[in-house]
Amino acid sequence: MEALQIRTTARQDMVNVTREVQRLVEARGWTDGALVLFCPHTTGALTINEAADPDVVRDIKANLAALVPERGDYRHAEGNSDAHIKTSLVGPSLTVIVEDGRVQLGTWQGIFFCEYDGPRARKLWVKWLSA
Amino acid sequence: MEALQIRTTARQDMVNVTREVQRLVEARGWTDGALVLFCPHTTGALTINEAADPDVVRDIKANLAALVPERGDYRHAEGNSDAHIKTSLVGPSLTVIVEDGRVQLGTWQGIFFCEYDGPRARKLWVKWLSA
């Protein structure tokens, strides 16, 4: 598998990694199959959502933070229980389709690494499965 | 990959697509492997849940709408930020197992296309991965 390096810049962040994933597909010459994208962190997750208007990312972040606030009924002593909960709601892995050497996404879609306890240096693991 | 056409009929909808997915598996002669199911829209998602009692789907829809209401702290100007948020909570892709030419699901399970900004004509992408 491959590991992409991600730099997040806020406690809660969503980093568009679509270009890095596509570049990896091209560099490896992968043409027809699927990519397993996996976040090896327990306070980070992966999602696919609109990459055009940055207000979409802002709205997702603000409303997830309101649903699962930083302070609350938490016993875990590290002060990041909200991050662990958001990780399980959004999910640690995604599988995306590759055809003709291109990651297949809808018009408005981008792949995002979701940070919930940053800023940090993070990894995104990528495993190729041929069709 | 293949694209199934989905017609949603309400702003928030859950369309049972189990039969269409199974028919595709049979039409292509796929027998042993997995299907990557992928929603190429940023206001739609995929889930698996009970397909027997329609009140389950009703309860999922009503309570997701209560958790992430249509009006709220949103800056995205298209009036569908709730839909984008629900998309990231429920998730854009699923991988299901196929054996003996049958999509393997539990007794009560069905595959649902989740619409959060309909009604619309939608697509569901399907990629075959052999075992």
Next chain:
Amino acid sequence: MEALQIRTTARQDMVNVTREVQRLVEARGWTDGALVLFCPHTTGALTINEAADPDVVRDIKANLAALVPERGDYRHAEGNSDAHIKTSLVGPSLTVIVEDGRVQLGTWQGIFFCEYDGPRARKLWVKWLSA
């Protein structure tokens, strides 16, 4: 595919199944590819989160139960609508990477079977996809 047997011990439970999944990989001699993990139940789900401090699991359970309470605006007559909703939020399937015969997880990660309507005897389906 293979079926692991899971015993849950509370209405809402998170059972760490990492060891059982790794043992299966070793028993089958799977070395390089991915595992599709699938929950065939409509009131159970799968997640990956911190397996070190049990307070993380406690906090995830307590806060999911607060977000989606056992009693609420539900029509499904079985009294477990909250469980169905949590299933769609957390998700029924995961894909994890295997290399060198080892399930690839981050330092703090464990794989959890999430029970939302237990205690019950449950199954976790596992399908091998070679790279």
